[in-house]
Amino acid sequence: MKQQFESTGKKLRLDNHQRRNLAKRGKAMGWAQLQKYATLVRAETILGWHRKLIALKYTGKRVVRTDRQECMEVIREPFVKLAEENMGWGYGRIQGALSNLGYKVSMTTVGNILRAKGIIPSPERGKQSNWKTFVRSQMDVMSVADFFTVEVWTLRGLVRYYVFFVMNLAKRQVEIVHIGCQVNGAVMSQLARNMTDSYDGCLKAARFFVCDHDALYTKEFRQILTNAGVEVIQTRVGCP
Incomplete structure (x- = not known):
């Protein structure tokens, strides 16, 4: 050595x-x-x-792996997923859904697993929905948007361009909506009409539009989206 x-x-x-x-x-x-x-x-x-x-x-810590323990590890994820995505389902409903998938467990086991994960019983669970649960359940009809800047060398020198993009959460599909060195309320209003176009708009199937508190998201911009059936959700101030 x-x-x-x-x-x-x-x-x-x-x-x-x-x-x-x-x-x-x-x-x-x-x-x-x-x-x-x-x-x-x-x-x-x-x-x-x-x-x-x-x-x-x-060491006294020994992990004993039995067939039952391995089976519970496999079905623990479907337990939690069913409870988080279906806020109104009780232990019996979740037990029945798991039975249809081929997992035979008791309601006591269902309750023990959900309590260990910090998931409260229904209907209290539906009253305490958090942001993560909401996003997961509405991901198919939710789009998020933001701006970033690109410095471009032109004949006039270094020019800053603003890029406005929208991402579909479920598909992880990003669409560049606008690139320009001048962005104002009039431009954003026209972009809102383009995005909600019933033929090729990127928000034609969306129900929720998540953005921050940038001043470019004007009242007219948000009103055009609302009139098209898209609810605008603005994140907390300072939230990344």
Whole structure:
């Protein structure tokens, strides 16, 4: 190992087997001998590996894998997904849906799994819907929008262009709606009409439009979207 280090000059990367061998021999040599002969690895590091080796051998934490535990790990995700996407479903309804998928569990098991994940029973669950749950349940009909800038060298020098884009959350599809060095309320109003066009508008199938509090989202811009059946949701001030 020393010859390898001297020939390459690079830091040695030891695997766990090599660390265990060094830890066993280092512990047998003792602190004084290690300080004298350990040149590639410090004596403190070798003895630290030995302490970790002992801790792993005598730890009381053992994960017992049974067929039932493995089955519960597989169905735990559908449990949580059904509860979050269907706020009005109780334990019995979720149990029936899982039975249709081929999983036979009791309502007590359903309740235990959901409580462990911090999901309260129905109907209280429907009264405490959070933003994450709302986005997940409405992702197919939700679009988000934002601006970013690009510095472009032109004959007049460096010019800043504004890029306005809209992304469909479910499809992860981004559409560039506008690129220009001048953006104002009149331009945004025309963009709103283009986006809500019933033939090729990027918001023709959307129900929710999420944006921030940029001044370019004028009252007229938001009113055009609302008249087209698209609800405008503005995020909190300062929210990234």
